[in-house]
Amino acid sequence: MTAATTPGTSVEFARTLPVLDPVDVLVVGGGPAGIAAAIGAARTGARTLLVERYGYLGGNLTAGLVGPCMTSFSLDGSEQLIRGVFDELIRRMAAEGQARHPSEIPAGSAYCGFIEYGHDKVTPFEPEAVKVVAERMCLEAGVELLFHTFVADVLTEDDPAGAVTGVVCAGKGGLRVQPAGVVVDCSADADVAAAAGVPFEQGRESDGLTQPMTTFFRVRGVDDARVEEYVRSHPDDYRPYASIVARATAEGRFPSPRRGIGLYKTLRPGVWRINTSRILGKDGTDPRDLTAAELAGREQVHRLVRFFQAELPGFERCELLDTAATVGVRETRRIVGEHVLSLADLQQARHFDDVIALCGYPVDIHDPTGAGGGVDEAYGTANAYEIPYRSLVPLRVERLLVAGRCLSATHEAMAATRVMPPAFATGHAAGVAAALAVQDGITPRKVDIDRLQRSLLAQDAYLGPELTPHA
Numbered sequence: 367m368t369a370a371t372t373p374g375t376s377v378e379f380a381r382t383l384p385v386l387d388p389v390d391v392l393v394v395g396g397g398p399a400g401i402a403a404a405i406g407a408a409r410t411g412a413r414t415l416l417v418e419r420y421g422y423l424g425g426n427l428t429a430g431l432v433g434p435c436m437t438s439f440s441l442d443g444s445e446q447l448i449r450g451v452f453d454e455l456i457r458r459m460a461a462e463g464q465a466r467h468p469s470e471i472p473a474g475s476a477y478c479g480f481i482e483y484g485h486d487k488v489t490p491f492e493p494e495a496v497k498v499v500a501e502r503m504c505l506e507a508g509v510e511l512l513f514h515t516f517v518a519d520v521l522t523e524d525d526p527a528g529a530v531t532g533v534v535c536a537g538k539g540g541l542r543v544q545p546a547g548v549v550v551d552c553s554a555d556a557d558v559a560a561a562a563g564v565p566f567e568q569g570r571e572s573d574g575l576t577q578p579m580t581t582f583f584r585v586r587g588v589d590d591a592r593v594e595e596y597v598r599s600h601p602d603d604y605r606p607y608a609s610i611v612a613r614a615t616a617e618g619r620f621p622s623p624r625r626g627i628g629l630y631k632t633l634r635p636g637v638w639r640i641n642t643s644r645i646l647g648k649d650g651t652d653p654r655d656l657t658a659a660e661l662a663g664r665e666q667v668h669r670l671v672r673f674f675q676a677e678l679p680g681f682e683r684c685e686l687l688d689t690a691a692t693v694g695v696r697e698t699r700r701i702v703g704e705h706v707l708s709l710a711d712l713q714q715a716r717h718f719d720d721v722i723a724l725c726g727y728p729v730d731i732h733d734p735t736g737a738g739g740g741v742d743e744a745y746g747t748a749n750a751y752e753i754p755y756r757s758l759v760p761l762r763v764e765r766l767l768v769a770g771r772c773l774s775a776t777h778e779a780m781a782a783t784r785v786m787p788p789a790f791a792t793g794h795a796a797g798v799a800a801a802l803a804v805q806d807g808i809t810p811r812k813v814d815i816d817r818l819q820r821s822l823l824a825q826d827a828y829l830g831p832e833l834t835p836h837a
């Protein structure tokens with residue numbers, strides 16, 4: 367065995383790579399955060415490229431089959447907080463019958479999985495429609511899309527210290543360098559930030575464990591009315607079918623560590639999304655762990671479908687429609703930014719002068735070690751809380767912003783901001799800020815907050831009553 371193939375050693379790997387045309391703003395990842403970042407940057411006038419490893423946009427909206435979009439409203443459902451790109455996408459899909467606007471969806475409905483707390487005004491949508499409508503919105507804004515491309519590394523220079531100058535992309539053509547004025551990391555795993563040397567945290571403070579993974583799937587052939595009737599006639603069940611699940615778990619027959627069935631009615635009759643598989647103890651930044659999770663998740667799904675057919679009223683004639691293209695990863699790296707958003711910030715509705723988004727979704731921690739968890743009133747998050755721009759600005763590294771799931775927050779705060787509407791809102795802000803930084807020839811850390819907020823408002827974002835322009 368040569369030194370280069372000895373396990374546990376390191377090898378130098380030097381290659382000369384072709385350099386592609388530079389762009390002003392490079393968005394890495396085309397999930398909710400990346401879609402909004404790219405559209406925000408392009409609408410602010412930046413030459414914008416969005417690089418995505420899959421062949422379509424959406425991230426968890428599409429590849430993850432995750433849905434519905436959790437609330438974009440205040441916790442009490444009285445006010446829509448997340449507007450901008452998110453609202454535009456939903457309204458365009460709704461116009462084609464591919465989504466329902468959240469204002470029409472009350473807490474406790476079948477679209478919310480029959481859950482009341484934290485589930486007022488969710489957004490049911492068809493994942494296939496996201497792909498095409500998000501593409502149209504990006505192209506109309508002038509965003510260049512590059513699919514089937516994985517960002518594997520980053521290039522930095524020392525002036526200013528640790529400034530990102532571009533990324534190394536991997537595709538069928540090999541490795542290429544993509545230079546950019548500012549990179550917006552919307553990979554959900556902070557891939558670019560980690561490679562650039564931004565400090566990050568992963569998992570909960572006590573033991574570093576992250577929330578479990580879940581393979582989403584959809585079933586068809588469900589008797590919708592029978593499900594509603596069963597769930598509503600069993601109000602003591604903590605979650606739908608919880609007593610049936612508890613019995614089967616006690617008898618060792620339930621395929622997943624869960625306390626009930628996470629089931630969400632879709633816009634198609636008889637079709638429900640199921641959020642019930644659970645894979646514990648895996649690291650979403652380790653491909654071997656991800657592989658093990660894919661295998662375990664799919665195995666659980668097939669056993670769950672058989673269980674549904676045999677034991678759940680309303681699901682007797684259901685069949686598997688599809689499994690997600692990727693296992694759903696709830697939590698990996700969280701960057702350490704200029705402000706680490708904390709649970710106290712969410713509980714006290716702390717006001718930030720550099721507010722760039724408002725959210726109302728509460729803390730939702732799936733137990734990293736067992737069957738428990740979910741939205742929890744005991745955390746006492748405010749009706750509406752703010753996210754500051756500084757939580758998108760990483761420590762140490764320049765010309766880089768981070769948005770979506772991996773922004774700077776504690777394990778608890780991230781468990782609230784991780785859902786899809788907030789990811790749109792923080793992505794939108796990062797994209798606009800990146801474009802402004804390029805326009806002014808400055809690093810994003812120095813962006814003028816007043817100008818950023820005014821630009822976001824001009825693009826229909828909502829930043830709270832004080833910053834709402836008077837009609």
Ligand SMILES: Cc1cc2nc3c(=O)[nH]c(=O)nc-3n(C[C@H](O)[C@H](O)[C@H](O)COP(=O)(O)OP(=O)(O)OC[C@H]3O[C@@H](n4cnc5c(N)ncnc54)[C@H](O)[C@@H]3O)c2cc1C
Pocket residue numbers: 394395396397398399400417418419420423424425426427430432433434435436437515516517518552553554555557579580581582641693694695696769770771772784785786787789
């Ligand atoms: C099991 C599960 C259930 C959930 N339930 C809900 C729910 O019901 N409602 C809700 O609103 N939210 C839910 N969430 C949370 C939500 O889906 C995510 O936190 C949210 O999608 C984060 O958005 P994002 O844009 O940061 O990341 P993602 O949606 O993960 O998008 C990241 C994108 O970046 C791409 N990418 C990643 N790395 C690279 C790279 N190096 N190079 C190129 N491309 C890359 C990915 O392919 C992907 O398209 C759930 C999450 C999970 C896992």
